Amino acid sequence: MAQQARAVVTRAAIISGAAAVFQQRGYGSTSLADVCAEAGVTKGALYFHFDSKEALARAIIESQHELSSAIGRDLVASNMRGLNAMIVMTLEIADQLHNNPVVSAGVRLTIEAANFASPVDAPYLDWMKAAEVFLRRGQVEGDITETVEVCSAAHFLISGFTGVQVVSDVLTRREDIQQRLVEMWHMLLPGLVPTDRLADLLTLPERIRASRQAALGQH
Amino acid sequence: MAQQARAVVTRAAIISGAAAVFQQRGYGSTSLADVCAEAGVTKGALYFHFDSKEALARAIIESQHELSSAIGRDLVASNMRGLNAMIVMTLEIADQLHNNPVVSAGVRLTIEAANFASPVDAPYLDWMKAAEVFLRRGQVEGDITETVEVCSAAHFLISGFTGVQVVSDVLTRREDIQQRLVEMWHMLLPGLVPTDRLADLLTLPERIRASRQAALGQH
Numbered sequence: 162m163a164q165q166a167r168a169v170v171t172r173a174a175i176i177s178g179a180a181a182v183f184q185q186r187g188y189g190s191t192s193l194a195d196v197c198a199e200a201g202v203t204k205g206a207l208y209f210h211f212d213s214k215e216a217l218a219r220a221i222i223e224s225q226h227e228l229s230s231a232i233g234r235d236l237v238a239s240n241m242r243g244l245n246a247m248i249v250m251t252l253e254i255a256d257q258l259h260n261n262p263v264v265s266a267g268v269r270l271t272i273e274a275a276n277f278a279s280p281v282d283a284p285y286l287d288w289m290k291a292a293e294v295f296l297r298r299g300q301v302e303g304d305i306t307e308t309v310e311v312c313s314a315a316h317f318l319i320s321g322f323t324g325v326q327v328v329s330d331v332l333t334r335r336e337d338i339q340q341r342l343v344e345m346w347h348m349l350l351p352g353l354v355p356t357d358r359l360a361d362l363l364t365l366p367e368r369i370r371a372s373r374q375a376a377l378g379q380h
Numbered sequence: 381m382a383q384q385a386r387a388v389v390t391r392a393a394i395i396s397g398a399a400a401v402f403q404q405r406g407y408g409s410t411s412l413a414d415v416c417a418e419a420g421v422t423k424g425a426l427y428f429h430f431d432s433k434e435a436l437a438r439a440i441i442e443s444q445h446e447l448s449s450a451i452g453r454d455l456v457a458s459n460m461r462g463l464n465a466m467i468v469m470t471l472e473i474a475d476q477l478h479n480n481p482v483v484s485a486g487v488r489l490t491i492e493a494a495n496f497a498s499p500v501d502a503p504y505l506d507w508m509k510a511a512e513v514f515l516r517r518g519q520v521e522g523d524i525t526e527t528v529e530v531c532s533a534a535h536f537l538i539s540g541f542t543g544v545q546v547v548s549d550v551l552t553r554r555e556d557i558q559q560r561l562v563e564m565w566h567m568l569l570p571g572l573v574p575t576d577r578l579a580d581l582l583t584l585p586e587r588i589r590a591s592r593q594a595a596l597g598q599h
Contacts, residue, residue: 187492189408272546273406273492282550313563317544320560321567324543325536327491331501341539344532348540352570 172210174200176224179217180266188218188273218270219281225267226284229254233291243298244305244354244362248369250291251322251342256377258326259335272327288319299353304362306355314353321345343367391429393419395443398436399485407437407492437489438500444486445503448473452510462517463524463573463581467565467588469510470541474557475596477545484554491546507538518572523581525574533572540564562586 178200182191193214197204211217232253236246257264271281292315299305325345329338346366354362397419401410412433416423430436451472455465476483490500511534518524544564548557565585573581 187406187408189406189410191408271550285547285550314567316547316560317540317564317567320543320547320564321536321540322543323546324539324541327542327546328504328535328539331490331504341535345536345539348533348536348571349567350571352567356575 168210171202171206175202175207175210175217176221176263178202180221180263183218183221183270184262184266188214188270193217221263222267222270222281222284225264225271226287228257228261228264229267229284230287232257233288237291237294242302242304243295243300244302245365245369247292247295247299247318248346248366249373250288250295251318251345252339252370252373254288254322255326255335255338255342259338265335268326285319285323288322289315292318296353303355304358305353309353318349321349339370343370387429390421390425394421394426394429394436395440395482397421399440399482402437402440402489403481403485407433407489412436440482441486441489441500441503444483444490445506447476447480447483448486448503449506451476452507456510456513461521461523462514462519463521464584464588466511466514466518466537467585468592469507469514470537470561470564471558471589471592473507473541474545474554474561478554478557487545504538504542507541508534511537515572522574523577524572528572537568540568558589562589 175196179191179196182195182199186195191214193204193207196217197207200207207217211220233250236250239246241249258268259265268284271284293311296305296309296311296315296318300307300309300311322342322345325341326335326338329335329341343366347363350363350365351359394415398410398415401414401418405414410433412423412426415436416426419426426436430439452469455469458465460468477487478484487503490503512530515524515528515530515534519526519528519530541561541564544560545554545557548554548560562585566582569582569585570578
């Protein structure tokens with residue numbers, strides 16, 4: 162049992178060290194020797210847990226995906242209104258991206274993973290599914306127009322979010338990501354919500370952002 | 381002069397070969413030996429033109445940027461309506477991405493370039509500037525609502541476009557990029573155009589796409 166516990170700690174140290182190195186250098190420029198140095202483990206210990214660099218990258222993508230999926234899952238299980246949940250999901254994932262090294266490394270690896278043997282599409286597809294749930298819920302609640310085509314709208318929401326975080330990373334190292342997401346929602350709401358509710362709902366992203374910041378500031 | 385002409389041909393062969401290898405393997409996993417093999421040149425010839433892998437990657441990004449910028453520049457110089465020009469720009473760049481290996485490699489390298497010594501932000505900034513020109517022109521012409529904040533709208537248009545092409549690449553190798561861009565415009569137009577013109581303009585992206593495909597089919 163002590164040995165098993167040690168293995169869990171070692172694995173976590175490798176994931177954390179590898180995330181830092183991948184984030185700094187990108188997938189291709191990272192060597193397993195760099196990861197060992199950063200994580201403070203031997204090459205033998207690393208190979209005990211991961212048999213290749215791709216296996217290590219996939220483990221980070223999986224960790225990131227678990228962390229991000231948890232946000233969507235909790236919101237789907239909550240009784241939050243669909244539109245609010247959709248906005249909260251984007252802002253929370255953005256927070257993770259900005260503040261959790263395993264998440265930012267995982268997303269970066271996902272985007273670089275076009276050269277993996279099989280493509281990494283699960284995160285996009287899972288986020289799109291969550292977005293579909295929120296949009297349908299919003300239609301039932303009257304916040305989303307009935308005529309919105311849920312599948313293509315969810316597809317673009319996740320694509321738009323992906324682009325905002327990529328561009329925010331390049332231009333500001335994600336310093337402006339929350340503000341840019343509020344602007345994204347400003348652009349999208351007129352096509353999503355009923356005309357007679359637009360004036361009210363147009364301020365919703367900014368209100369959600371402000372209340373989240375206030376809540377985070379209390380900790 | 382013959383020597384100079386040969387140098388130009390060799391440089392173009394290196395760029396083209398490197399684009400193919402970068403596109404297939406990503407930046408980090410590409411070796412200069414792979415590039416020499418693909419381009420059919422010696423290592424000496426490669427080093428005569430490019431003193432590092434990063435220099436080579438930057439040259440591809442510059443080539444891609446020239447090709448993409450030409451699209452924006454020609455449209456800015458044309459007398460096309462601003463909104464039409466904005467839509468055409470996204471569809472034409474998408475065509476380049478799907479069909480020109482130097483362009484797709486350049487965009488991929490731009491996204492992977494977070495680990496370069498200095499970030500590659502010029503393509504995003506230039507596209508945003510072109511988008512600002514088109515949105516302002518659209519405001520004068522009455523196709524874009526006066527109250528649209530041009531800078532943040534242009535910022536999101538380019539971010540949204542970036543996300544659409546990244547996700548389309550991961551999920552379909554960009555087979556669905558034109559269709560996804562039409563859907564993006566569908567989502568964005570209600571927030572951009574005057575209410576009384578929406579019904580008419582909502583079909584514009586699909587009409588532009590169809591006429592471009594008809595024109596391309598004639599060649």
